Amino acid sequence: MKIVAADIIVSSPDRNFVTLKITTDEGITGLGDATLNGRELSVASYLRDHVAPLLMGRDAHRIEDTWQFLYRSAYWRRGPVTMAAIAAVDVALWDILAKAAGMPLYQLLGGASRTGIMAYGHASGRDLPELFDSIRQHLDEGFRSIRVQTSVPGINAVYGVAAQPSSTGQRYDYEPAQRTPLPAEEDWDTRAYLRHLPSVFEAVRNEFGPELPLLHDGHHRMTPIQAAKLGKALEPYDLFWLEDCTPAENQEALRLVRQHTTTPLAIGEVFNTVWDYQTLIREQLIDYVRSAVTHTGGITAMRKLLDFAAQYQIKSGIHGPTDISPVGMAAALHLDLAIHNFGIQEYMKHTPLANEVFRQSFTFTDGYLHPGDQPGLGVELDEEAAARFPYEPAYLPFNRLKDGTVHDW
Ligand code: CS2
Numbered sequence: 001m002k003i004v005a006a007d008i009i010v011s012s013p014d015r016n017f018v019t020l021k022i023t024t025d026e027g028i029t030g031l032g033d034a035t036l037n038g039r040e041l042s043v044a045s046y047l048r049d050h051v052a053p054l055l056m057g058r059d060a061h062r063i064e065d066t067w068q069f070l071y072r073s074a075y076w077r078r079g080p081v082t083m084a085a086i087a088a089v090d091v092a093l094w095d096i097l098a099k100a101a102g103m104p105l106y107q108l109l110g111g112a113s114r115t116g117i118m119a120y121g122h123a124s125g126r127d128l129p130e131l132f133d134s135i136r137q138h139l140d141e142g143f144r145s146i147r148v149q150t151s152v153p154g155i156n157a158v159y160g161v162a163a164q165p166s167s168t169g170q171r172y173d174y175e176p177a178q179r180t181p182l183p184a185e186e187d188w189d190t191r192a193y194l195r196h197l198p199s200v201f202e203a204v205r206n207e208f209g210p211e212l213p214l215l216h217d218g219h220h221r222m223t224p225i226q227a228a229k230l231g232k233a234l235e236p237y238d239l240f241w242l243e244d245c246t247p248a249e250n251q252e253a254l255r256l257v258r259q260h261t262t263t264p265l266a267i268g269e270v271f272n273t274v275w276d277y278q279t280l281i282r283e284q285l286i287d288y289v290r291s292a293v294t295h296t297g298g299i300t301a302m303r304k305l306l307d308f309a310a311q312y313q314i315k316s317g318i319h320g321p322t323d324i325s326p327v328g329m330a331a332a333l334h335l336d337l338a339i340h341n342f343g344i345q346e347y348m349k350h351t352p353l354a355n356e357v358f359r360q361s362f363t364f365t366d367g368y369l370h371p372g373d374q375p376g377l378g379v380e381l382d383e384e385a386a387a388r389f390p391y392e393p394a395y396l397p398f399n400r401l402k403d404g405t406v407h408d409w
Pocket residue numbers: 037176217219269320321323346396
């Protein structure tokens with residue numbers, strides 16, 4: 001089965017998405033997500049100008065060979081743009097293979113290892129009453145695990161808190177990337193955050209009890225010793241995980257965090273290859289791998305990464321915000337269902353407009369996701385609808401400290 005076309009569809013139903021559609025000489029098509037929030041056009045160009053010509057005439061079923069060819073023949077390896085482009089091709093070829101086999105992708109990945117995929121939802125609030133309402137709303141929607149993000153007294157805009165007006169006045173509800181000509185500047189104060197957050201989790205535990213799995217995203221903002229301090233302070237509240245507690249380019253930094261706290265740690269959404277995890281996994285410095293299929297070289301690479309993690313009893317916690325398209329989300333769900341070392345799956349719902357463009361067959365029932373049993377990924381792209389929403393420039397915000405220093409957002 002030969003590849004005869006590779007089309008890159010850039011669409012913006014409420015937010016930008018980049019989708020690769022590969023077509024074969026037998027008329028079977030496959031989709032891959034190549035969305036890199038705030039840098040979407042760079043991956044679209046990488047695919048359109050450099051990768052698509054290389055795919056013409058290739059055997060669509062030589063997935064591993066195509067992966068290695070794209071990774072090694074580029075000479076320049078790794079990085080978010082390259083690995084998102086390779087991921088899109090990889091996932092589209094797995095979609096085609098599963099469609100050709102007439103079965104849902106998870107069956108090709110070894111079949112189902114569970115009946116459903118535990119998902120966590122994003123609750124947030126500017127204050128405790130608003131946060132409690134948001135948690136109740138998510139429980140009513142069926143979520144059985146909740147990520148908690150709150151505003152911090154003295155800080156104007158904090159990551160992950162819906163309904164707070166950012167410096168551009170736009171709401172956070174669905175999307176941190178804002179359609180502004182330049183990135184929005186936000187403020188940050190780690191000491192204020194460290195003073196405030198434990199009291200929030202104490203209040204949430206008092207209100208919702210000891211059992212509800214609670215997660216929190218530190219969003220890369222603490223130094224290793226600050227992260228150690230927070231992890232320790234949160235131990236009484238038994239978090240499912242503390243995510244991205246410190247920037248992890250320097251993987252050894254997590255040794256200091258690990259020394260001081262037993263709060264489980266999740267890291268990896270900004271990572272792109274298994275190499276970014278070597279020390280973290282080999283030294284047991286994390287408990288959950290947060291990579292997205294879309295940003296880590298696709299199904300082929302993610303399976304190898306999670307197999308490596310499994311040897312250290314480290315589980316998956318695949319990244320699933322709205323800037324991972326429904327195609328990328330479906331790929332994650334097929335992997336989630338098949339792997340043994342599954343931990344939890346992030347689930348931020350896409351908007352109705354996005355669901356007009358991407359017709360999905362995955363389901364969410366009583367807290368559990370399932371990819372469905374359609375052949376392939378189970379997601380189709382409505383190209384007419386996609387054409388109605390042309391690309392719109394959008395940027396993620398950035399942070400400055402009180403003294404004007406640029407800080408991790
Ligand atoms: C976040 C993301 O969901 C998460 O865990 O860290 O929402 C992240 O901010 C976005 O993906 C950035 O594009």
